[in-house]
Amino acid sequence: MQEPGTAYQRFRGVAGEGAIGALCVLSALMLLTIGCTTPAPPPPPPAVVGYLVGAPDVLLIHVLPEPVIEREVRVRPDGKISVDLVGDIQAAGRAPIDIAAEIQTEISRFKRDAAVNVTVVESPSQFVTIYGEVQQPGTFPLNSETRISEAIGRVGGPRPFASLNSVRLIRSQGAKTEIIEIELGNIQNGDLSTNYIVRQGDLIVVPPTLLAKVGYAVQMLLFPLQPIISGASSAGSIYSGVSNVRDAQ
Structure with a gap:
């Protein structure tokens, strides 16, 4: 017959080993969970080529x-x-x-x-198109090397309801279309990291803010025959198309 103290000590030893094993398993699960929830590193920024000369520059x-x-x-x-x-x-x-x-x-x-x-x-060979929440959307020639901020300034600058950090630069290179995010608000605050040089055929889309989109949608429902003064309805459709192209890539 075993003494009560000896049995208790054995039980305590087994229980201790079980607790240690459980702690090890729990720690491993926590490490796996942390590894699974750690966000992936952001993709590298797109390689943006500067101005390319053309005739009759x-x-x-x-x-x-x-x-x-x-x-x-x-x-x-x-x-x-x-x-x-x-x-x-x-x-x-x-x-x-x-x-x-x-x-x-x-x-x-x-x-x-x-x-x-x-x-x-002079660069009469180069044209750029700007749509959306800008004062004078349209296509205009580039007279020299022109950056994003300068191009938007050429069309009167952004309107009050422009989503400044959601601007898109759409660039076609052969059969490939590249969509580059432009943070115009940061550019205005001195961060020039996305103030790229625009190139022939570039399309710049300045979308409205979410609040403006809701307002335009309500206006279209209440006054379907009245054109939207800001012309942002076309910007909204273009921006939607840009999002679809980006998601498809």
Whole structure:
């Protein structure tokens, strides 16, 4: 016959081992739960290409040091420009910085320590379209390198009910359509990380706020034959289409 104390000690030992095992299982489950609920890292931002030159853009070529060479050249229909001491260079379809790099490489054979800068002076080949909650929506030509904030400023700026941090830049590259989020409100506050350079054929959509969407919907129900003064009905339909395209990607 076992002594009561011995039996109790064995029971306590077994119970202790069971408790430790239960704690281990519980800890493992908690770690798994934390791992499952940890949000995935955000996707990398889209690679946004800057302004690409096209015919008949006008470029200003500036070459240092002294004697300074400064010339304005127009991109020919074949996409090329003629540069002193260098000859013909392909310009269409390239960024100004790439054109400057090639000119600098070629001209360095004749001019030591050459530093070349290429600036777009006129860009009649480029057009951008802006719809939605802006003062004067429509299509207009780009006269030079233009960023998002400048383009929206060209159409009078955003309206009071614009959703500033929900702006979309829609860019077609061949068969692919890229949708880039623009935080116009942050740009106005000094954060220029999404103040990209616009390109030929870009579409910028400035959607209304949620409150404005509700107001426009009520107005359409109450006054179906009265056009919405702000023209945001077209912006709403365009923005809805943008959302559908983005979700399909």
